[in-house]
Amino acid sequence: MTETLTAILDWGTSALRATLIAADGRVLDRRESKSGGIQYVEDGNFEAALFRLIGDWFDAHGPFPVAACGMITSRSGWVEVPYVDAPAGVAELAAGARRITLQNGAKMTFLPGMRDPAARPFPDVMRGEETQIVGFGLARDRTLVLPGTHSKWARIEHGRIASFQTFATGEIFALLTRHSFIAKAPDPVPGSTPVWQAFDRAARFAASDDPGAKALLAAFFSARSGLLAGALQPGDIFDYVSGLLIGSEFRQARAAGWLHPGEAIGIIGNQVMNERYGRVAALFGLTVEPGPDEAAMLGVRIIAETPKQDKQS
């Protein structure tokens, strides 16, 4: 039996992903199970689902600790963990974690999501992204963007996550390219190079002083009017809409106060999204501070391994 290993679980609605890491952070093994996704687990028997995926790790190494984040900590998951309110740092997130002991004696930690009670018009929420932010590092005051279906913009101040806001950019992109009349576009062949000319053209428009750039509901229609005018080709639409939306996300984030002149911006996403967001950041005059690889895993470890203590008085 050893305490030098840890399993990190990214346990969501549609899949369970497990990573076995050594004390120095090296990844020793990875597993993924669709049948472990919350929606597929029968009768709430989450422990059985976990052992089906990583039982042999325990057999080989004994009951090492496990840390989980994602929807597994929501009401529909295994152990519901209340949101921790912003501002919050590692200590508050660790204090909000819930711990149980598995049947084999292993200690399992469920990490909390975060809520921003100051967000308008309603409190905003995230569950999982806070681990990426912690993994990025809270040492310097920074604005971070985490691209996604529901992108998060977050502000780090005084070593804590001070505030955050959700932008529905990725979901609007999917709606427009899959279901709309104005911008329906086939998914590009996986791995193909984006049509950067179309992407940049739209992103530059969104970043410009043109009065039309202030009206996103009107700019959406430019995918259609560009096609009718012969200025865009059908193969341009996917990346044109991507550039328009990400450019508008930065424009609106600036208007909502997220950009701080002279500061670099952190971008934490996959390689594809980091490239798109990085191109737009440059259009807005921002330098990009890259995050560490595996920011989420790093953040989970940092929070899970922080001793639970009373809040400082």
Add this chain to the structure above:
Amino acid sequence: MTETLTAILDWGTSALRATLIAADGRVLDRRESKSGGIQYVEDGNFEAALFRLIGDWFDAHGPFPVAACGMITSRSGWVEVPYVDAPAGVAELAAGARRITLQNGAKMTFLPGMRDPAARPFPDVMRGEETQIVGFGLARDRTLVLPGTHSKWARIEHGRIASFQTFATGEIFALLTRHSFIAKAPDPVPGSTPVWQAFDRAARFAASDDPGAKALLAAFFSARSGLLAGALQPGDIFDYVSGLLIGSEFRQARAAGWLHPGEAIGIIGNQVMNERYGRVAALFGLTVEPGPDEAAMLGVRIIAETPKQDKQS
């Protein structure tokens, strides 16, 4: 045979609507045919489709004139009519019309749509809405909004349609309420009263000075976060999203320069949309100038009955 009657055709992709009117504008009869919609007409035999719907009107009254607008004047229609460029008034629209003689000797006029070559990033287009604007009246300088799947904002100046811009408000509304994760909502029972409290709450937020109101991509998510926070109920979402979108349309139209302080605004839509747009106009401090009933029909008559002449030099 008489020239005192006119048939006005609103001939679109999915339906053909015909109205028989007397010289004084009285409506004598109305017909509608789904099978006359452009997409259902076989082999381009539009004249046969027209006679199937209103042949008996000709039998009764002789070959009176017919005027048509809508997608029937597009490339996929019967007679393609090139767009007339803004700025344009009744004379330019009449000059752009195409006339043919039907087999029974009736004169038929196809009205042009309009293009705004100054729109950014690409020229904007409309086909049909310009007849509603002409029906509203071009006498006074005014901004008009025509609610719809693709709303139009148009500026009347010096007796002509000076410019216009398409806002995809209605389409985004449909995408969000039908297909999105964040704001999926069942259609309300037809004829039921809107949840005005939810509509007004969202519209007021969109009109406010709150930094979040400047970020529509973030505000979209409030339909979801409001539900999670218990501040919105499932039955609120449809009208909350409607208020958020129409409020944002006005906000963005103002930012794009469409609102002129001290002026009334014209709203030309159906009764349901006029009420929604009127409530939001009041939030933006605007008085509403109602348009005439049957603005489109009135506009078609005005354009179709204007003698074709050379542009003034």
